[in-house]
Amino acid sequence: xxxxxxxxxxxxxxxxxxxxxxxxxxxxxxxxxxxxxxxxxxxxxxxxxxxxxxxxxxxxxxxxxxxxxxxxxxxxxxxxxxxxxxxxxxxxxxxxxxxxxxxxxxxxxxxxxxxxxxxxxxxxxxxxxxxxxxxxxxxxxxxxxxxxxxxxxxxxxxxxxxxxxxxxxxxxxxxxxxxxxxxxxxxxxxxxxxxxxxxxxxxxxxxxxxxxxxxxxxxxxxxxxxxxxxxxxxxxxxxxxxxxxxxxxxxxxxxxxxxxxxxxxxxxxxxxxxxxxxxxxxxxxxxxxxxxxxxxxxxxxxxxxxxxxxxxxxxxxxxxxxxxxxxxxxxxxxxxxxxxxxxxxxxxxxxxxxxxxxxxxxxxxxxxxxxxxxxxxxxxxxxxxxxxx
Numbered sequence: 001x002x003x004x005x006x007x008x009x010x011x012x013x014x015x016x017x018x019x020x021x022x023x024x025x026x027x028x029x030x031x032x033x034x035x036x037x038x039x040x041x042x043x044x045x046x047x048x049x050x051x052x053x054x055x056x057x058x059x060x061x062x063x064x065x066x067x068x069x070x071x072x073x074x075x076x077x078x079x080x081x082x083x084x085x086x087x088x089x090x091x092x093x094x095x096x097x098x099x100x101x102x103x104x105x106x107x108x109x110x111x112x113x114x115x116x117x118x119x120x121x122x123x124x125x126x127x128x129x130x131x132x133x134x135x136x137x138x139x140x141x142x143x144x145x146x147x148x149x150x151x152x153x154x155x156x157x158x159x160x161x162x163x164x165x166x167x168x169x170x171x172x173x174x175x176x177x178x179x180x181x182x183x184x185x186x187x188x189x190x191x192x193x194x195x196x197x198x199x200x201x202x203x204x205x206x207x208x209x210x211x212x213x214x215x216x217x218x219x220x221x222x223x224x225x226x227x228x229x230x231x232x233x234x235x236x237x238x239x240x241x242x243x244x245x246x247x248x249x250x251x252x253x254x255x256x257x258x259x260x261x262x263x264x265x266x267x268x269x270x271x272x273x274x275x276x277x278x279x280x281x282x283x284x285x286x287x288x289x290x291x292x293x294x295x296x297x298x299x300x301x302x303x304x305x306x307x308x309x310x311x312x313x314x315x316x317x318x319x320x321x322x323x324x325x326x327x328x329x330x331x332x333x334x335x336x337x338x339x340x341x342x343x344x345x346x347x348x349x350x351x352x353x354x355x356x357x358x359x360x361x362x363x364x365x366x367x368x369x370x371x372x373x374x375x376x377x378x379x380x381x382x383x384x385x386x387x388x389x
Contacts, residue, residue, distance in 0.1 A: 004034055004035060004036040005033065005034065005035045005036065005091045005092060005378075006035070006036050006038060006085055006089050006090050006091045006092070007030055007035040007036065007037055007038065007090075007091065007092045007093075007094060008038045008039070008057060008087070008090045008092070008093045008094070008120070008125075009023065009026060009027065009030075009037060009038065009039045009043070009054070009094050009096070010040070010093060010094065010095045010096070010097065010116075011023070011026075011094075011095055011096035011097035011098070011100070011130075011132075012024075012026070012039075012043065012096065012097070013043060013044060014043075014044035014045070014048045014247060015246060015247055015248075015249055016245060016246035016247065016249055016290070016292075017245045017246060017247075017270065017272075017273040017276050017292065017293075018098060018184075018245065018273070018290060018291060018292025018293070018295075019097075019098060019292075020272075020273050021184045021187065021188070021273035021274075021277075021292055021296075022096055022098060022183060022184060022292075023039075023043070023052065023096075024052060024187075024273065024274075025183055025184055025187040025188075026094060026096055026130070026183070027052045027053065027054065028187075029371060030094070030378075031053075033375075033378050033379070035092075035378075036055060036085070037052070037053060037054050037055065038054065038055045038056065038057050038085045038090065039054040039055075039056065039057065040056075040057045040059075041056050041057065041059055055083040055084070055085050056083055056084055056085070057085060057086075057087060057090075058084050058085060058086045058087065087119065087120060087123065088123050090120060090123065090125050091125065091126070092125060092126045092127075092128070092378065093117075093120055093125050093126065093127040093128065094128050094130060095127065095128065095129045095130065095153070096129075096130035096131075096132060096183065097132060098132050098133065098182075098291065098292070099132060099133040099134075099310070099312060100113075100132070101113070101134050101135070101137075101146060101149070102133070102134060102135045102136060102137065102166070102310075103135075103136055103137065103138050103142075104213065104310065107139070107141065107142045107145060110142065110145045110146060110149065111145055113149055114145050114148050114149050114152075117149055117152040117153075118148075118152060120152075121152050126154050126377065127152055127153045127154055127155075128153065128154060128155045128156075128374060128377065129150070129153045129155070129156045129157060130157055130180075130183055130370075131157040131158060131159040131179075131180040131181065131182060131183060131370070132158075132159055132163075133159055133160060133163050133310070133311070133312040134146075134158065134163040134164075134166050134167050135162070135163055135165075135166025135167065135169075135311075136166050136169075137166060137169070137170060143169060143170040143171070144170070146167070146170045146172075147170040147171050147172055150167065150170070150172050150176065151172075154377070155178070155373070155374070155377060156176055156177055156178065157177075157178050157179070157180040157370060158177045158178070158179060158180075159179075159180065159181065159182060159312065159315075160311060160312055160314075160315040161179075161315055162311040162312075162314065162315065163311070163312070164177055164179070178370075178373075180366055180367065180369075180370040181363040181366050181367055182291075182292070182295045182363075182367075183367055183370070184273075184292060184295055184296070184299075185295060185299045185360070185363045185364045185367050186299070186364040186367050186368060187274075187277075188273065188274040188277045188278070188296075189277075189281075189299065189300065191274035191275060191277055191278040191281075192275075192278055193270075193275050193278040193279045193282065194270075194271060194275050195268055195270075195275075195279065197239055197241060197266065197279075197282075198239070199237075199238075199239050200237070200238050200239065200284050201238055201239035201240065201241045201266075201282075201283055201284065202230075202233050202238050202239075202240060202241070202283055202284050202285050202286065202287065202343075202344075203241045203242075203243045203279065203280055203283045203285075203286045203287070203288070203293075203297075204226060204229075204230055204240060204241070204242050204243065204257075204265070204286075204287045204288075205243050205244075205245050205280075205286065205287070205288040205289065205290045205293040206226060206242075206250055206253045206254060206257065206289055206290075207245075207250065207253075207288075207289035207290045207307075207309065208246075208249055208250050208252070208253050209289075209309045210222045210289045210307055210309055210329075211253065213309045213310070214309050215330075217330040218328060218329050218330045220330075221329040221330045222307070222329045223253075223256055223257060223260065224260075225329035225333065225336070226257060226287065226329075227257065227260050227261055227264075228333060228337070229287055229305070229336060229337065229340050230261060230264060230265070230287070231261070231264065232337050232340045232341070233285075233287075233340050233343075233344055234264060236341075236344035236345075238284060238344060239266060240261070240264050240265050240266065241265070241266050241267075241268055241279070241283070242254055242257060242258065242265040242266065242267045242268070243268050243270065243276065243279060243280070243293070244267070244268070244269045244270070245270075245276060245290040245292065245293045246290075254267060273292075273296075276293070276296065277296040277299075277300075280293060280296045280297045280300070280302060281296070281297065281299075281300035281302060283297065283302055284302075284343070284344070284349060285302060285303045285304065285305065285343040285344075285349065286302055286303075286304045286305070287304075287305050287306070288304055288305075288306050288307075289306065289307045289308075289309070291312055291313060291316075294306055294313065294316055295316070298316065298320055298356060298359075298360055299360050299363070299364065300360065301353045301354075301356040301357035301360055302353075302356075303322065303325070303343050303349060303352045303353065303356065304317075304322065304325060305325045305326075305327070305336065305339050305340065305343065306325065306326050306327070307326070307327060307328070307329060308326060313326065314326065319359060319363075320355075320356055320359050320360075321355055321356075321359070322352070322356075324339070325339050325343075327339075
C-alpha cells in the first residue's frame with residue numbers, strides 16, 4: 001500500500017487574494033510529489049480548505065482540560081477518515097506566510113511559532129521556509145527568538161535584501177539564507193477574467209494598512225491622494241476599475257472611495273486570485289498598495305504606481321527599475337500626477353513594458369529554480385514507494 005507524504009502548509013489564508021494565491025500555488029506544486037496536504041484549522045473554513053484538497057491538522061488544546069484531552073484522543077483515534085492528521089504524523093513543513101515575523105506582528109507571535117517549530121522538529125520533520133518578508137526585530141530577546149526559528153529550518157529562502165539584513169542582525173549565518181522572488185510570479189499567467197471591461201482601463205488596488213500602519217499624515221492623505229490620481233488618469237479616456245484584492249479586509253476603504261467617486265469607479269471583486277491576476281494583466285497600468293497585486297501586474301509587464309507601508313515594496317520597485325513610481329501620499333502630488341500622465345501615454349507605456357517583461361521573466365525563472373531545489377529535498381523525504389520515476 002502506498003503511503004503519501006504528509007506535508008503541513010503553514011501560511012496563506014482566505015482573507016486576501018495574495019495569501020490565497022500563495023496557498024493555492026504551493027498546494028498545486030506539492031501535489032506533483034504525491035503529497036497529502038494538511039493545514040491548521042485556522043486556515044479558512046472547512047469549505048475553503050476542501051476546495052484546495054487540504055486535510056486538517058489536529059488542534060492542540062490550549063489548556064490540559066479533561067474535555068480537551070478527551071476530544072484530542074478521540075480525534076487521534078477516529079479522525080483519519082475525516083481528514084484529521086496529527087502533528088506527530090507530519091513529514092515535511094512548508095512555511096510561506098508572506099509576512100508574519102517582525103515588529104508589526106510582535107514577539108509573542110514569534111515565540112508561538114518557535115514552540116511549534118521545535119515540536120515539529122522533535123518529531124523528525126523537515127522544515128522549509130519559502131521566500132517572504134522578515135523584520136525588523138526590536139530587542140535582543142526578539143532577535144534571539146527569530147534566530148532559533150530559522151535554526152529549526154532545513155532550507156530558508158528570503159525575498160528582499162532588507163529582510164536578509166534584518167535576519168543577519170539576529171546572528172543567522174548568511175550562508176543559510178537563499179534569495180528568491182515571490183513564489184507567485186510564474187503562477188496564473190494564462191488565467192482569463194470572468195469580468196470584461198469594455199474600454200481601456202487602469203486598476204486601483206487599495207490597502208487598509210495604508211490607514212493603520214503608516215504615519216498619521218500619510219494615513220490622512222491616502223484616500224484623497226488615490227482620488228486625485230484616479231481622476232487625473234480618467235481624463236485620458238481610461239476607465240477606472242476599483243479592484244478589491246481582499247475578501248473583506250478592504251471593504252470599508254473601498255466603500256469610502258466609492259463614496260468619493262461613485263461616478264468614477266467600476267468596483268470589481270474577483271472571485272479568485274487567478275481572476276484578479278488576469279484583470280490586472282489586462283490593465284494599462286495599476287495604482288496599488290497591495291503587494292501581491294503589484295507582483296501580479298509586474299509579472300505581466302504592466303506598469304505600476306504604488307505606495308508602501310513596509311520595506312517589502314521597495315525592492316520590487318527597485319528591481320524592476322521603476323522606483324520613481326513609488327510614492328508617499330503626503331508628499332508633493334506633482335511627481336505622482338506626472339507619473340500618471342506618463343503611464344497614460346500609449347507610447348511611453350509601451351516603452352516601459354519591454355524592460356518590465358525582461359525582469360518578470362527573470363523572476364519567473366528564479367522561482368522555477370527555487371522549486372527545483374525544493375524538489376530534490378522533497379523527493380528525499382518521500383516514502384520509497386513514491387520515489388520511482
